[in-house]
Amino acid sequence: MSLEDLYRNVILDHYRSARNKGSIENPDLHAVGKNPSCGDELEIFIKLNSDKKVEDVKWNGEGCAICCASSSIMTEALKKKTKEEIFDLSKRIKKLIKGENLDDEEKENLGELVVLQGVSKFPVRVKCATLGWVSVEIAFEGKKEISTE
Amino acid sequence: MSSLGKKIRKRFPILKRKIRGKRFVYLDSSATTQKPIEVIEKIQNYYLNTNANVHRGLYKVAEEATLEYEDARRKISNWFGFDSKNLIFTRGTTEAINLVSKSWGEENISKGDRVLVPLSEHHSNYVPWQMVCEKVKASFVPIPLCEDQKIDTCILENELKKGAKILAFSAQGNVLGKKEDVKSICTLAKKYKAATLVDGAQASGHSKMDVKDLGCDFFAFSGHKMLGPMGIGGLIVADDSLMSLPAWQGGGEMISDVQLDSWTPALPPYRFEAGTPNVVGAIGLAQAVDVLDEFIQLGLEEHVESLSECTHENLKKIEGLNLLCEKNPYGAISFWVNSLHPHDLATVMDQDGIAVRAGHHCAKPLHHSLGVQSSLRASFHAYNDFDDIDDLVNSLKRAFSFLL
Numbered sequence: 304m305s306l307e308d309l310y311r312n313v314i315l316d317h318y319r320s321a322r323n324k325g326s327i328e329n330p331d332l333h334a335v336g337k338n339p340s341c342g343d344e345l346e347i348f349i350k351l352n353s354d355k356k357v358e359d360v361k362w363n364g365e366g367c368a369i370c371c372a373s374s375s376i377m378t379e380a381l382k383k384k385t386k387e388e389i390f391d392l393s394k395r396i397k398k399l400i401k402g403e404n405l406d407d408e409e410k411e412n413l414g415e416l417v418v419l420q421g422v423s424k425f426p427v428r429v430k431c432a433t434l435g436w437v438s439v440e441i442a443f444e445g446k447k448e449i450s451t452e
Numbered sequence: 453m454s455s456l457g458k459k460i461r462k463r464f465p466i467l468k469r470k471i472r473g474k475r476f477v478y479l480d481s482s483a484t485t486q487k488p489i490e491v492i493e494k495i496q497n498y499y500l501n502t503n504a505n506v507h508r509g510l511y512k513v514a515e516e517a518t519l520e521y522e523d524a525r526r527k528i529s530n531w532f533g534f535d536s537k538n539l540i541f542t543r544g545t546t547e548a549i550n551l552v553s554k555s556w557g558e559e560n561i562s563k564g565d566r567v568l569v570p571l572s573e574h575h576s577n578y579v580p581w582q583m584v585c586e587k588v589k590a591s592f593v594p595i596p597l598c599e600d601q602k603i604d605t606c607i608l609e610n611e612l613k614k615g616a617k618i619l620a621f622s623a624q625g626n627v628l629g630k631k632e633d634v635k636s637i638c639t640l641a642k643k644y645k646a647a648t649l650v651d652g653a654q655a656s657g658h659s660k661m662d663v664k665d666l667g668c669d670f671f672a673f674s675g676h677k678m679l680g681p682m683g684i685g686g687l688i689v690a691d692d693s694l695m696s697l698p699a700w701q702g703g704g705e706m707i708s709d710v711q712l713d714s715w716t717p718a719l720p721p722y723r724f725e726a727g728t729p730n731v732v733g734a735i736g737l738a739q740a741v742d743v744l745d746e747f748i749q750l751g752l753e754e755h756v757e758s759l760s761e762c763t764h765e766n767l768k769k770i771e772g773l774n775l776l777c778e779k780n781p782y783g784a785i786s787f788w789v790n791s792l793h794p795h796d797l798a799t800v801m802d803q804d805g806i807a808v809r810a811g812h813h814c815a816k817p818l819h820h821s822l823g824v825q826s827s828l829r830a831s832f833h834a835y836n837d838f839d840d841i842d843d844l845v846n847s848l849k850r851a852f853s854f855l856l
Contacts, residue, residue: 306803307854310796315855340811341795342826365825367793368855425799 309421310368317372322379325361335448336438338430343370347438349381357381357389362435369428373400373419374435380416386443392416393436399423400432456755457837460747463488464835474805477840482626482654482784482831483809484676487740494739495681498732506731507705521731524738525721531741532656532671532688533664540724541734544685545653546576548672549620551687551724552649553580555700556670558588560647561617565590568611568619568646570603571821572628575814577620577651577672590617594817601777602630603637612644619646623655623666627815627829629760629781631655638667647693653677657833658756658783660748669693675733679833680740684733687724694720701726747834756783759832759841766845772856773848776827784831786813792855794828800851806844 327348337344345364352358360381362374377396381389395409396416402423422432430451441449461467464486469476478486504514506521522536529539542548557580561567567581571594585592593611598604603621612619619641623634634650641648649670652661657677669692674685689697699706699717703726709716717723744752763785767773776786788794798810809829812819819826830844 306800310800311854342812367795369796428795428799431795 306425309418313376313418313421314368314372317375318368321362321371321375323361323375324363326363327359327361332442332445334438334442334446336434336441337448337450338366338370338434339450341367341370341431343367343431343434345370345374345434345438347435347442349439349442354385356383356385360439366434367428367431369422370431370434373422373432376415376419377435377439380414381439389439389443393440396436397433400429402426455837456747456750456752456834457759457840459750460488461835461837463490463743465489465492467835471805472803475843477804477806477843479830479832479836479840479844480807480809481657481833481836482677482813482829484682485657485679485833486835487681488679488743490743491680491736491740495732495736498735503732505728517731520735521729524734527738528686528734528741529688531660531745532673533662534688534690537720538688538691538694540687540689540721541729542672542685542687543683543730544674544676545651545672546580546674548670548685548687549577549649549651550580551700552670552672553584555698555724556647556693557581557584557618559698561585561588561590563589566593566611566614566616567591568593568595568608568616570595570597570621572597572601572603572625572630572815572818573620573622574626574651574653575816576653577622577649578817581618581620595621596821600630600779601628602632605637605640608637609640609644612641612646616641616644616646618649620649620651622651622653623661624783625815625818626654626784627786627813627818627827628777629784629786629831630777631782634666634668642667654783658748658753660745663688664690675737675740678737678740679743680737681733684730684737689720697724699723699726703727705729750834752834755834756832759836759838760785762838763830763832763841763844766841767848770845770848770852772852776822776824784829786827786829788824788827789852794826796855797828797848797851800855801844801847804843804847804850806847808844 327350330348331351332349334347343366345362348361350359360378399420400422466486502517504517506518525536525539529536567585569581582592595608596604624631638648648668650668652671652673656673663671669690671688676682706718706723706726707715708718760782772790774788794810812826
């Protein structure tokens with residue numbers, strides 16, 4: 304996928320009309336993620352249901368199109384998942400974004416997330432695309448803030 | 453038009469590279485300049501023929517290395533209008549400023565004192581002063597810019613009147629590309645008995661800086677922004693401040709004597725050069741100064757000025773593009789685009805072989821004061837030419853066509 308295709312087909316749609324953007328009052332989990340060198344900064348809000356599954360998730364913040372679009376796509380994939388399921392997914396997505404090989408099992412049920420593989424061709428942008436995922440992980444771990452540098 | 457860029461571009465081997473099949477358009481010289489073949493060969497020759505530790509060995513090669521190293525010190529210090537003893541080699545501007553803030557600063561700045569720093573400074577001339585002020589409980593006073601985006605000298609004078617230990621400012625900005633009237637600012641500070649440190653990282657990249665004439669106490673510079681290698685730069689210290697400057701790092705070379713329970717520092721500049729120095733860096737930089745001198749005589753400053761003007765005029769015409777510097781930038785042009793993050797634009801431009809800087813360029817307080825989170829920056833040196841500007845503008849237009 305060329306850069307133009309990556310932006311045209313995936314990134315710009317989510318960048319311009321981001322899904323689940325905003326905040327949740329009294330979230331069960333909350334964290335802030337930062338990429339200091341780019342100035343990307345985003346907040347993650349998560350509400351859990353009685354089964355400890357994600358009931359609602361919102362993200363807010365400013366960043367480049369890749370960071371925002373990746374976070375937007377991510378929030379669509381998190382609902383109704385448990386912490387374990389999310390960490391498993393996050394691990395696979397980070398591998399995908401970094402251009403590492405996924406085995407057949409790891410490739411299952413990725414859905415729209417597969418498009419993030421396009422980012423792997425642009426190594427300096429990997430941390431933009433992974434920031435949302437890293438922030439969700441630290442929210443589950445009870446940490447408040449993460450900086451990628 | 454035959455211009456400097458076309459004439460000398462071939463002396464920079466890296467610029468022959470193709471980036472994804474396209475011409476390499478390097479527009480990030482404010483971050484670091486590319487190196488001419490003369491400097492590369494000098495470095496290679498040092499390791500092929502002259503490598504030995506300096507000021508120690510009694511054999512021929514060590515003697516040659518020491519001689520070349522001290523010749524480099526003489527040449528570089530003379531370039532700035534001083535003698536060898538006034539030049540302390542450092543890793544670059546950042547280390548030079550840290551040397552002053554730690555050595556001179558912790559000795560001379562006390563609780564309740566004031567340190568003045570323009571808010572447009574690079575973090576390297578901002579954070580070291582914040583650190584020393586925190587440590588000794590002094591006040592760190594950021595000086596705002598006036599309408600023409602230079603240091604507001606009225607506010608500066610008012611702050612100087614209230615008393616200040618030191619004013620640390622850059623001769624030329626790395627974001628707005630504004631040149632300050634360094635000499636008159638130093639005179640003003642002197643009138644109120646404030647010491648002055650000039651960050652010459654950007655200014656010494658294109659110009660011969662007569663530091664003695666500027667009248668500052670300290671002048672910091674980086675070799676890699678002057679066509680020289682990375683990891684070498686220096687601090688010029690004026691005579692009045694030199695002998696009273698305390699040592700800052702201990703080790704070999706910086707002592708005149710060591711006893712079981714005491715030590716005596718060496719004389720400057722060696723007092724500040726603990727450990728094995730960057731010998732090859734100094735020798736490479738001395739060679740770079742020759743090349744820089746040649747380019748200046750061929751019209752480097754006028755060349756950079758016309759490239760800056762041309763870029764500024766061309767970018768002005770692009771709808772939705774905002775320039776951080778309203779008029780007369782020199783050397784660096786920073787801009788941002790409504791609803792587009794600079795990193796997205798820079799990635800698209802990289803596809804066209806164009807290297808620009810995207811981010812806050814290590815000047816967050818300035819960006820904050822301008823109400824912009826980050827920006828793109830195109831900056832120039834001798835090897836750039838007008839076709840680079842055409843490529844920049846065309847690439848921006850292409851990026852707009854699918855990002856906006």
